[in-house]
Amino acid sequence: MPPSSILVTRQLAEAEHLSVGDVVSLSSDPAGKDPRSFRIAGIYEPTPDPMRLVAKRHEVRLHLPDMVAFTGEPEAVTAINVALKDADDAAAFARDLQARAPSVVAVPTEAPEDGAGPFAVLERFHRAIAIVTVLGSTAFLLSLMVMRAEERRETVGILRLIGISRRHILGEVLIEGLLIAMAGAAFGVVFALATQGAVNRFFQWRYDTTLVFVRVTAGIAWRCILLAVPLGVLAGLFASWTLLRRDVVALLRR
Amino acid sequence: MSPAGLAWRYVRRQPARAALGVTGIAVVGALLFDMLLLSRGLVVSFRDILDTAGFDVRVTSTEAQPTLGPPLPQATRVAAAVAALPEVREVVPLRFGKAEVPVTDGSPLGINLYGSGTREGRGWPVIEGTGLTPRADGVLPVVINRRMARRLGIGPGSKVRLTGACASVSSAAPAIELEVLGIVSFPFDRAADLTAMTTLPAYVRICGGEDPEEADVLLVASKTGVSADATVAAIGGAVPGVYAFSNEQLLDRFQKTDFSYFRQISFVLSSITVFFAFLLVTTLLTVSVNQRFGELAVLRALGVRRRRIVASLLFESALLVGTGGLLALPLGGAMALWLDGILRQMPDIPQRLHFFVLDPRAVVMHVALIVLTAMLAAVYPAYLAARLPIAATLRREVVS
Numbered sequence: 001m002p003p004s005s006i007l008v009t010r011q012l013a014e015a016e017h018l019s020v021g022d023v024v025s026l027s028s029d030p031a032g033k034d035p036r037s038f039r040i041a042g043i044y045e046p047t048p049d050p051m052r053l054v055a056k057r058h059e060v061r062l063h064l065p066d067m068v069a070f071t072g073e074p075e076a077v078t079a080i081n082v083a084l085k086d087a088d089d090a091a092a093f094a095r096d097l098q099a100r101a102p103s104v105v106a107v108p109t110e111a112p113e114d115g116a117g118p119f120a121v122l123e124r125f126h127r128a129i130a131i132v133t134v135l136g137s138t139a140f141l142l143s144l145m146v147m148r149a150e151e152r153r154e155t156v157g158i159l160r161l162i163g164i165s166r167r168h169i170l171g172e173v174l175i176e177g178l179l180i181a182m183a184g185a186a187f188g189v190v191f192a193l194a195t196q197g198a199v200n201r202f203f204q205w206r207y208d209t210t211l212v213f214v215r216v217t218a219g220i221a222w223r224c225i226l227l228a229v230p231l232g233v234l235a236g237l238f239a240s241w242t243l244l245r246r247d248v249v250a251l252l253r254r
Numbered sequence: 255m256s257p258a259g260l261a262w263r264y265v266r267r268q269p270a271r272a273a274l275g276v277t278g279i280a281v282v283g284a285l286l287f288d289m290l291l292l293s294r295g296l297v298v299s300f301r302d303i304l305d306t307a308g309f310d311v312r313v314t315s316t317e318a319q320p321t322l323g324p325p326l327p328q329a330t331r332v333a334a335a336v337a338a339l340p341e342v343r344e345v346v347p348l349r350f351g352k353a354e355v356p357v358t359d360g361s362p363l364g365i366n367l368y369g370s371g372t373r374e375g376r377g378w379p380v381i382e383g384t385g386l387t388p389r390a391d392g393v394l395p396v397v398i399n400r401r402m403a404r405r406l407g408i409g410p411g412s413k414v415r416l417t418g419a420c421a422s423v424s425s426a427a428p429a430i431e432l433e434v435l436g437i438v439s440f441p442f443d444r445a446a447d448l449t450a451m452t453t454l455p456a457y458v459r460i461c462g463g464e465d466p467e468e469a470d471v472l473l474v475a476s477k478t479g480v481s482a483d484a485t486v487a488a489i490g491g492a493v494p495g496v497y498a499f500s501n502e503q504l505l506d507r508f509q510k511t512d513f514s515y516f517r518q519i520s521f522v523l524s525s526i527t528v529f530f531a532f533l534l535v536t537t538l539l540t541v542s543v544n545q546r547f548g549e550l551a552v553l554r555a556l557g558v559r560r561r562r563i564v565a566s567l568l569f570e571s572a573l574l575v576g577t578g579g580l581l582a583l584p585l586g587g588a589m590a591l592w593l594d595g596i597l598r599q600m601p602d603i604p605q606r607l608h609f610f611v612l613d614p615r616a617v618v619m620h621v622a623l624i625v626l627t628a629m630l631a632a633v634y635p636a637y638l639a640a641r642l643p644i645a646a647t648l649r650r651e652v653v654s
Contacts, residue, residue: 031495053515121600128593129523132285139278140534146271147541242270
């Protein structure tokens with residue numbers, strides 16, 4: 001009788017140098033007792049699973065009758081996947097099934113996001129890091145702007161001396177700050193877009209997965225711009241105001 | 255005036271600028287400090303949990319982590335063989351399963367059920383009552399964690415009925431009555447875990463149908479003065495077909511797998527923050543030097559040596575980065591508590607596991623990186639100041 005066919009994951013095939021058509025022995029005993037032969041019918045990429053990021057995906061897929069015979073647990077399956085005609089009915093279906101068969105646990109595959117999952121926690125962690133980074137950047141930006149304003153002290157003094165109002169100078173600083181902040185924010189987004197591929201490739205190589213780790217979406221880009229531009233403008237205005245509130249004589253050091 | 259005095263005067267002359275610079279460095283330094291704590295926090299914390307359990311070697315049937323692999327067959331024989339080794343002080347077989355407790359106001363409550371061999375002394379850290387000791391009067395003993403005691407309103411002396419749910423399907427075995435001997439702290443309990451531990455014979459009775467000769471793991475304690483590696487080697491030589499690994503080997507494995515994400519993210523963020531701090535200080539000092547070219551040229555014309563000017567810039571850098579770096583320690587400590595609180599909300603994390611742990615190595619590394627950053631950040635502005643053409647600069651200052 002020819003050996004039954006199985007599928008093996010790409011990771012297992014690479015690790016054990018397996019290829020399609022090879023015959024392999026599998027045993028359900030840790031010591032390798034009573035092995036059974038199977039022929040590799042194909043190699044597949046396992047569905048990326050963030051919950052099993054660090055696990056080596058050394059897996060095989062057997063036909064269910066082969067699996068039952070292999071494990072010696074007739075009529076036992078771990079789970080039954082159900083595809084509904086309308087996916088929106090999942091929660092109602094699960095409730096209904098559980099009411100009719102209390103010993104069965106029915107769970108919709110798309111669980112409601114309750115903020116307790118590992119990725120929701122990681123998102124909160126990354127957001128906290130982002131807040132700290134923004135605070136550090138703001139202090140950096142403010143000190144730079146203060147120095148930049150100080151460099152222009154005499155120029156501003158002359159402008160004030162020839163009658164240009166504080167409001168006018170502040171307006172000029174506002175436009176300049178806006179342009180610089182927009183350019184900086186755009187550069188940051190372009191840099192993130194340009195490097196996301198490298199970051200993904202590194203972590204995909206590191207964890208041997210096809211999971212996507214970084215994705216710069218339009219929403220994230222807009223959020224960055226909406227945060228960075230006002231911060232840049234405000235820092236420029238604050239620094240300029242520290243200069244403009246002085247009188248003309250002090251500005252010119254006369 | 256000494257270079258340090260000169261640097262102090264420059265910093266004092268622009269207090270707002272210096273304060274903003276120090277604030278920026280303190281925030282960036284705090285992030286750096288936190289990332290250094292994160293890089294080893296899980297390892298330090300996990301080692302602490304492993305060590306407090308009181309065992310330095312674990313024996314399983316496969317290379318898989320305890321609880322993830324198949325049970326160890328003929329565990330009684332293996333445990334006896336391991337216990338007979340001269341390197342070994344104590345061997346405790348352990349089994350992991352599930353059980354249900356009937357509650358009056360709803361469906362049965364699922365709990366973790368451990369079956370443990372007899373331990374020396376008081377055994378697991380006791381909070382209230384006594385540890386797990388077999389009873390001669392036929393009463394089945396159990397110790398529980400504090401959460402289970404509160405949830406069920408029970409304590410030492412109470413009776414509790416458990417129905418085994420150790421296999422993938424619920425056991426048909428009847429509920430077994432046990433007497434609570436004490437409330438115990440289990441090292442790997444998660445925040446929401448309800449956990450009970452009983453003796454191995456009681457575990458087998460509760461679970462019904464389980465092989466009494468199996469164990470999920472053997473916990474092994476080496477004798478005083480014997481290293482865990484020596485015990486691992488002795489077990490490997492004397493008991494074929496089992497896998498023994500020390501706490502350090504287990505930690506090493508976790509570092510390469512489960513903890514690697516946080517180690518990598520801490521490495522990436524540490525690198526970025528060091529670069530950011532370097533950029534910040536270099537920019538501040540460079541702009542500062544550019545603004546006082548005239549003063550530096552006058553000092554040089556008065557006979558102050560290049561070396562002193564460069565030294566004053568180094569001191570200025572050290573003052574800014576040193577102050578910011580020192581402030582970063584308490585700030586980073588407070589931030590670490592905040593970030594640790596966020597990460598510990600992850601499901602399936604042992605309650606005693608921390609991501610950020612104060613480690614002297616992290617403090618030393620933080621100080622070393624801060625010092626290096628201060629020195630490197632001063633290089634370019636010092637180069638500008640040292641190469642300053644005195645006559646041309648003075649002429650430009652007079653004309654402008």
